[in-house]
Amino acid sequence: MVSSASTPATAIATERGSHAGAGLSIEVIDSVDGVREFRERWGAEATFDVSRSQDLQWLEAICLGLRHRPFLIVARRDGAMVGKLPLIAVRSLLFGKFLVSLPYVNTSGVNAVDDHVAGHLVDHAADLADKLDVRHLELRHELELSHAKLGSTLTSKVHMRLPLPKTQDELWSQFKSKVRNKVKKGDRQEFDLQWGAEGQLAGFYDVFSRTMRDLGTPVYSQELFRSILSVFGGDAELCVVRKQDRPAAVALLIHGPESTFVPSAASLHELNSTNVNDWMYWQLLKRAIERGKPVFDFGRCTPEGNTFTFKKKWGAEPEPAVWQYYVRQGNVTDVRPEGGKYDRAVDLWKKLPLPLTRLIGPSIVRGIP
Numbered sequence: 001m002v003s004s005a006s007t008p009a010t011a012i013a014t015e016r017g018s019h020a021g022a023g024l025s026i027e028v029i030d031s032v033d034g035v036r037e038f039r040e041r042w043g044a045e046a047t048f049d050v051s052r053s054q055d056l057q058w059l060e061a062i063c064l065g066l067r068h069r070p071f072l073i074v075a076r077r078d079g080a081m082v083g084k085l086p087l088i089a090v091r092s093l094l095f096g097k098f099l100v101s102l103p104y105v106n107t108s109g110v111n112a113v114d115d116h117v118a119g120h121l122v123d124h125a126a127d128l129a130d131k132l133d134v135r136h137l138e139l140r141h142e143l144e145l146s147h148a149k150l151g152s153t154l155t156s157k158v159h160m161r162l163p164l165p166k167t168q169d170e171l172w173s174q175f176k177s178k179v180r181n182k183v184k185k186g187d188r189q190e191f192d193l194q195w196g197a198e199g200q201l202a203g204f205y206d207v208f209s210r211t212m213r214d215l216g217t218p219v220y221s222q223e224l225f226r227s228i229l230s231v232f233g234g235d236a237e238l239c240v241v242r243k244q245d246r247p248a249a250v251a252l253l254i255h256g257p258e259s260t261f262v263p264s265a266a267s268l269h270e271l272n273s274t275n276v277n278d279w280m281y282w283q284l285l286k287r288a289i290e291r292g293k294p295v296f297d298f299g300r301c302t303p304e305g306n307t308f309t310f311k312k313k314w315g316a317e318p319e320p321a322v323w324q325y326y327v328r329q330g331n332v333t334d335v336r337p338e339g340g341k342y343d344r345a346v347d348l349w350k351k352l353p354l355p356l357t358r359l360i361g362p363s364i365v366r367g368i369p
Contacts, residue, residue, distance in 0.1 A: 025075070028072070028073050029070070029072040029074070032064060034070075034072075035060050035086075039057065045081050048111050051257075052111045053256065055108050058105050059086040061228045061230075062102060062103060065223050065225070065227030066104075066220075071099075072084065073087065073124050083118060085121040086102055086108060087125060087128070088100050088102055089132055090366075092366070092368070094364065095367050097133065098137075098335075099138070100369045101140060102140065106299060109139035110122060110139060122139075125139075126149045130328070133328075134328065135334075136152075136325050136330075138325055141324055142159070150324040152324070152325040152332050153323065154323040157303075158303055158320060159297065160301060160308065160316040161297050162298065164293060168285075171285060171289065182279075186275040191279060193240075194239075194240045197236070197238060200240045207248065207266050207267065209361070210354060212361070214350060216345075218357065219361040219365065225238075236253065236255075237252075238250065239284060241276055241283070248267060248274070248276045249265075249276045249280040253284060253287065261297040261299070262284060265281075265284075267280065285314070296316075
C-alpha cells in the first residue's frame with residue numbers, strides 16, 4: 001500500500017502479513033517533510049552500511065532542489081528497522097516517468113540487513129513502479145542483487161576511489177613526478193583558493209554551467225546545489241579557485257563518514273595551460289586528509305576514457321558500478337548519452353548561447369534519470 005499524495009507530511013503507509021513476510025512490516029513515506037522527520041528521528045538507526053549513511057540527506061536535498069517526489073520504503077522486523085530503499089519519481093514531458101534510487105547520486109539502491117529483506121524492498125519498489133506507470137525502476141548498486149524483477153543491468157561505468165594516507169606528505173610522495181610537476185606549475189600561477197557554502201555558489205555556478213554547455217550537457221539549477229549545501233550543512237562545501245579574481249576551477253565536496261566525495265567539478269578549458277584543474281584537485285585531496293577521511297571518491301566515469309585517465313593518474317582505482325533495472329517500457333539506454341540517440345542534440349547544445357542554456361537547461365536535466 002502506498003500512501004496518498006494528499007496525506008500530511010508524516011505520511012506513512014504500513015503493510016503487514018504474508019506479502020511482507022513473517023514478522024516483517026513495510027512503510028512508505030512519500031513527502032519531503034516526512035523524509036526529513038524520519039531522518040531526524042531515525043536516521044542513525046536507518047544505516048546498515050556506513051558508506052550509505054547519507055542517502056536520506058540526498059533523498060531530501062534532490063527532491064527539494066529538483067522538485068521531485070520522494071518515496072522512502074522502510075522495512076521493520078518485529079519493530080526493529082532492517083532495511084530501507086530511497087526512491088525518487090522523475091517526471092518529464094520529454095523523456096517520460098522513471099523511479100530512481102537516486103538521480104545525481106552514484107551509489108544508492110537497496111540497503112538491508114539480509115537478502116530476504118532486500119527482496120521484499122525490491123518487490124515493493126516494483127509494485128510502486130507499476131502503480132506510477134514509469135518506464136523503468138533504476139537501482140544504483142555496486143554489487144549485483146539477485147531478484148527476478150531486476151532483469152536488466154548496466155555496468156558501463158566504474159567508481160574511481162583513492163585510499164588516503166594519514167598525511168599530505170605521504171600522499172604527495174605517492175604521486176608520479178609528472179603529477180607533482182603539474183601541481184608545482186599551478187603553484188606559480190598564484191591562484192586564489194576559497195572555500196565556502198552559498199557565498200561561493202555564484203562563482204561555482206559560473207564555471208560549472210559554462211563547462212556543462214561546452215560538453216553539450218544541460219546544467220542543473222543553482223537551486224539543486226543550494227539545497228545540497230543546506231541539507232548537508234557542514235558536511236558539504238564549495239571550492240572555488242580564482243585566477244585574477246575570475247573563477248577558474250570549482251568543485252562541490254561532500255564529506256561522509258568513510259570518504260570525501262566530489263559529485264560535481266569543472267574548470268575553464270581556456271585555462272588548461274595553467275594546470276588549474278590539477279592544482280585544484282590537489283587542494284581537494286588535502287582537504288579530505290584534513291577532515292580525516294580514509295578515501296577520496298572521484299566519482300564515476302567510463303573505463304579508459306579521458307576522465308578515467310585523469311582520475312587514474314592520482315592513484316585512484318576502479319570499483320564496480322552495477323545499475324539494475326526493472327524495465328516496463330523501452331530500453332534502459334533510451335535516455336542515456338552512451339546510447340547515441342542524442343548525439344545531434346549534444347552538438348547543437350554546445351553552440352547555444354550560455355545564458356540560454358542556463359535558462360532552459362535545468363528544466364530539461366531534472367527530467368533525465
